[in-house]
Amino acid sequence: MAGNSLFCHFRIEGPKHLSTSETRRPTLMVIHAHPDDEASQTGGTLARYAAAGFRTVLVTCTDGRQGNGVDGCKPGHRDHRPEQIAARRSHELAMSKVALGISDLVQLDYPDSGMPESANDTDPRAFSRLEGEPITLQLEALMRKYQPDVVVTYPPNGLSNHPDHVRTHELTVAAFGRIRKAGGLPAGRDGETGPERRMPKLYYIALSVSRLKAARTRAEATLGPGIWTPPLEIGVDDDSITTAVNISGFWAHKLRALAAHASQADASALLRVLNVTGQENPVEEYILADPPWSGGEQESDLFQGIVGGS
Template sequence: MQFAGPRTLLAIHAHPGDESTSTGGLLAHYARQGARTVVVTCTNGEFDDAPNGATPGEVGHHPKAVAAHRRAELYAACDALGITDLELLGYHDSGLTGEVPEGGFCTIPVEVAAGRLAALIEYFQPQVVVTHYSTHRDHMHANRVAMSAIERTGIPAKLYLTAKDGSTTIDISEVADVKRKALQCHASQQVHGAFALQEHYFRAVDITGAPLPETDVFAGITTSGPDLPRW
């Protein structure tokens, strides 16, 4: 199917750090190829651990300071991954368990958050969107918001969900060093150790008819505009 260019991949994540742990290889892979890569981060990450190790509710954990630190890590990681555009929705982290704070992302009506995301989709015109599939309440809400925004705009040709095994496998061996550097930018998350050299995704929406399984999220898509300069 023919689309206006350049190739554009938009990733929708709940928290700072998710872009690197969940889709770091995918984003780096296509950024290196010259595709436009856009990251939308829905929350500020206030309920992450503080740099001093303090957890939410403990002495030394200051949510606003944590959010500022996580935002700085996010910018650094996106720079490492070669991200073209970073958009912050600025919602409050809902936390993993317990009472959701006032304004927590998962309490925001889907149509409200989806309206903001739809505006970004209309602006960037991504052919491909990727988002979460997990039981974390902010991840689940990001999924609902993404689905609503895609249905509202009708712009993306494909939607992928993160998966342990799925319809689409991306070889990230050539950008493993880039993903590792991005993970290291999130020092407060203490992400250590090896990771698989493949990332798996489930294709949830497709209007191209590209056959499965696939090894390219842009399979079935051609663009009229040029890609960005490779890095």
């Protein structure tokens, strides 16, 4: 069980020591709340940059223990076993990592908060209720370790207002702010402490209303009216989207990663929809948060303006 102390239950899968050639690769760090979020929201992006030779670092903040148990049982059911569920979801995450070609997987393993107002939402040990300072320090340390050029996380509302998503946003932004206050990261990305510094770019995951509507229309036409699709309420105005990453060459990778999370009903429902809606011009959308968007033509590359961009 993860606690409040720094680096408690801190698991890293990937190279333990960073060689000069490794650290000089352009690096994308994506910070998510739960296992399966990486596939549903950023799977194509992770796969695209991994295939291009970039270093891709995935951080998951919780262990997912409040997800579906055996036969889909929910928290509070007598057959719901949080420890077993966390172990299974870790295994599924490992399979997703392979499907997406992720370089490094860091699991902070804090207890999943579950949905708001659920029976388990009162657990004081849950990620969204823990003291933020130790976790902010963890995330700051990870940014210093991997020295990303781009950091991706949720927008302020966490996309869905899930407390773990919102908390992940808050703590990631706090850690990013400390990097900024310190003057950035070493410009050489090789651990040297020379005078030249740089700041990573910070992006928020986004879904445009127009694409959500189009996906709903295609899903209902193929699977019938009433089929579950991502709610329009999580969408943002199209004009808010600053960056659209084309993942047409990596759609299959995204679907394989999502299929790896077979124990979770939400992942399975989304997979069913994406199987019939995502083949036409698939993109994953983002909002550039730092540096602030100055307008102009929409980006197609998270690394635009950075040496080594794809």
